[in-house]
Amino acid sequence: MASHDRVRRSALATSVATAAMVFGATGVVAQDNATTIGSNYSDPVPKAAMQAMFDYCQEQEGITLTVNTIEHNAFQEQLNSYLQGTPDDLFTWFAGYRMQFFADQDLATPISDVWAEVGDNYSEAFKKASTGHDGEQYFIPIYNYPWVVIYRKSLFEEKGYQPPADWPSFLALAEQMQADGIVPLAFADKQGWPAMGTFDILNMRLNGYDFHVGLMAGTEKWTDPRVKGVFEKWRELLPYVQEGALGRDWQEAAQALMNKEAGMYFLGTFAAEQAQTPEDLADLDFFPFPTLGTEFDSELGIDAPIDGFMLSKAPANIDAAKKFLRCAATGAAQIVYLTGNPAAGVAAGNDADTSGYTPLQQKSAEIIGASGAIAQFLDRDTRPDFVSPYVIPALQSFLGDPDQDLDAFLAGLQAGWDSLPTLE
Numbered sequence: 001m002a003s004h005d006r007v008r009r010s011a012l013a014t015s016v017a018t019a020a021m022v023f024g025a026t027g028v029v030a031q032d033n034a035t036t037i038g039s040n041y042s043d044p045v046p047k048a049a050m051q052a053m054f055d056y057c058q059e060q061e062g063i064t065l066t067v068n069t070i071e072h073n074a075f076q077e078q079l080n081s082y083l084q085g086t087p088d089d090l091f092t093w094f095a096g097y098r099m100q101f102f103a104d105q106d107l108a109t110p111i112s113d114v115w116a117e118v119g120d121n122y123s124e125a126f127k128k129a130s131t132g133h134d135g136e137q138y139f140i141p142i143y144n145y146p147w148v149v150i151y152r153k154s155l156f157e158e159k160g161y162q163p164p165a166d167w168p169s170f171l172a173l174a175e176q177m178q179a180d181g182i183v184p185l186a187f188a189d190k191q192g193w194p195a196m197g198t199f200d201i202l203n204m205r206l207n208g209y210d211f212h213v214g215l216m217a218g219t220e221k222w223t224d225p226r227v228k229g230v231f232e233k234w235r236e237l238l239p240y241v242q243e244g245a246l247g248r249d250w251q252e253a254a255q256a257l258m259n260k261e262a263g264m265y266f267l268g269t270f271a272a273e274q275a276q277t278p279e280d281l282a283d284l285d286f287f288p289f290p291t292l293g294t295e296f297d298s299e300l301g302i303d304a305p306i307d308g309f310m311l312s313k314a315p316a317n318i319d320a321a322k323k324f325l326r327c328a329a330t331g332a333a334q335i336v337y338l339t340g341n342p343a344a345g346v347a348a349g350n351d352a353d354t355s356g357y358t359p360l361q362q363k364s365a366e367i368i369g370a371s372g373a374i375a376q377f378l379d380r381d382t383r384p385d386f387v388s389p390y391v392i393p394a395l396q397s398f399l400g401d402p403d404q405d406l407d408a409f410l411a412g413l414q415a416g417w418d419s420l421p422t423l424e
Helices: 017-024 046-060 072-082 095-106 113-119 124-129 153-159 167-179 194-207 210-219 225-240 250-256 271-274 278-282 318-328 331-338 359-370 384-400 408-419
Strands: 035-038 066-068 090-094 141-145 147-152 185-186 262-266 283-289 306-311
Touching: 017 262, 035 046, 035 072, 046 066, 046 271, 046 318, 046 331, 072 090, 072 095, 072 147, 072 384, 090 318, 095 262, 124 141, 141 318, 147 153, 147 194, 147 250, 147 271, 153 283, 167 225, 167 262, 185 225, 185 306, 194 210, 194 225, 194 262, 194 384, 225 384, 225 408, 250 262, 250 271, 262 271, 271 359, 278 283, 278 384, 283 359, 306 359, 318 331, 384 408
Parallel strands: 035 066, 035 090, 185 262
Antiparallel strands: 090 306, 141 306, 147 262, 147 283
């Protein structure tokens, strides 16, 4: 992680013109109560749910929102250049280091004044995840969700399977599923990010949360033998993983789970968006990734990313934008979104009415609450200019050739980190 006293400046030199073509332009002239938002909620279910939340806040605050929706992966890859150009007033984004990275470059506006009004509605952990290195707040959380092992209850009941708690039981269950003609673990990595979740959980289970976040920050080395141990453990799992992952997107892998072609799927709870009927959704359950018999078993570290909103560097209508942020900070607005997309996770606001939570949401809240260490996810916890050029190709290389020389493989990853421009 970049040092806290650095001079803020952009570390990336991606073309602003390219980003403008990707993101387009809203062409909206600022009015007293009009503001614009760039959104990465491009899949049908979350897009519709988010629009319901936008509609709610427009009515509550008397504002007009113009929404610029961009395909999810393109949004993430082009965001740095987009923010350096003429971005929308507001944009959807992620808490933690991913937020701090843009705040450190003066590509976001502090919203500590908004937090002074809404802060009582959040836990200290949410405030910390919304705070930049300068002590200012830059982010409004709306929900978070755990990465867990998802399965269909009816399949487990039919076959007599039991959710495993530890690694030997996990592998034994995978063996039994294979013997029954079922793919043990659905898997996909066409988009490049899903495999990061497996790396994260194995690293936290083997080496602990502190080492994991140190690795993400660059204070630990990819050439450390502990990282090699993560990939060696991952190799043990690969014989049970759905083949052809590099050509499959996460939605297709989730469908394999829904169709009972695969017995389990390690992903965020948003995988439940792929349930086609209420009956299918009710048939889903999950358990935490098994412990590995290390000193970190009791930590129960997980990825539970926080999603929300930020204010761009020079919003055309800061007053209307802050009205929206104040609304988004309410449990009522968050529940509007989660009612339309209950698979997304659980509300961040203390005042959210959770009486309508599905069993999956109730269990999500329990698992998040039981974890002693919560990470945001690899591509949110480290520098974005490290992820796309180095991490994604490396993990896909490993998945394509898991028997390669791991020392050389990890030396390449460390060389990629060492080549990054210094943020001074």
